[in-house]
Amino acid sequence: MGRTSSTELWTELKGVVWDWGDTLMRDIPGNGGPMVSWPYVEAMPGAAGALRALSRLPVQCVATNATDSDGKRVAEALERVGLRRHLTHFLTSGELGVSKPDPAFFRRVAREMGISPGHLLSVGNDLRKDIVPAKAVGMVTVWVPSVGDAGPGRRGPEGTSAENGAAAAADLIVPNLFRLAQLVPVVSVGGNPSRGPLVREGGQ
Numbered sequence: 001m002g003r004t005s006s007t008e009l010w011t012e013l014k015g016v017v018w019d020w021g022d023t024l025m026r027d028i029p030g031n032g033g034p035m036v037s038w039p040y041v042e043a044m045p046g047a048a049g050a051l052r053a054l055s056r057l058p059v060q061c062v063a064t065n066a067t068d069s070d071g072k073r074v075a076e077a078l079e080r081v082g083l084r085r086h087l088t089h090f091l092t093s094g095e096l097g098v099s100k101p102d103p104a105f106f107r108r109v110a111r112e113m114g115i116s117p118g119h120l121l122s123v124g125n126d127l128r129k130d131i132v133p134a135k136a137v138g139m140v141t142v143w144v145p146s147v148g149d150a151g152p153g154r155r156g157p158e159g160t161s162a163e164n165g166a167a168a169a170a171d172l173i174v175p176n177l178f179r180l181a182q183l184v185p186v187v188s189v190g191g192n193p194s195r196g197p198l199v200r201e202g203g204q
């Protein structure tokens with residue numbers, strides 16, 4: 001926590017690094033092989049709206065540990081649920097040669113995007129894989145806990161970081177992507193003055 005209370009931080013965002021499974025698209029148990037060939041695929045609730053809201057930023061990337069899909073297939077799966085058009089980069093651990101939670105994964109992603117980590121927002125459902133290592137390389141982090149992941153004592157009030165442990169790596173904790181989309185207009189982009197700190201705004 002700390003630097004996210006700075007208005008300046010949010011004005012400096014230039015891109016988003018999205019996790020794929022259970023963040024943008026549901027990782028439905030019982031399927032094998034590339035998601036694009038699964039009989040049924042599903043976007044996570046609020047994903048389209050959050051991508052649309054954040055499309056004010058010039059670059060949005062999917063960065064995944066998925067092993068059955070390469071970047072092309074990830075893009076094709078996202079196409080099936082109408083999310084591809086918002087995204088500019090499709091990166092997989094297999095192609096990058098490094099996986100989450102290695103912080104090097106996020107450094108490599110930032111390099112591929114051509115944006116320094118401090119200007120990137122990492123959004124994911126997995127605290128250990130998506131949030132802690134992204135924070136370690138200097139990204140701003142938004143944790144969208146999967147149901148059941150964030151019990152009492154692990155999760156702070158909405159809009160704040162939890163006090164203890166790994167959850168403190170999350171600059172912002174939201175219950176779902178609908179909520180993130182609601183918060184995005186608060187994030188100043190492209191030189192518009194911010195209305196103020198994003199993470200301390202409390203329940204709105």
Ligand SMILES: [Mg+2]
Nearest residue numbers: 019021022125
């Ligand atoms: Mg995930």
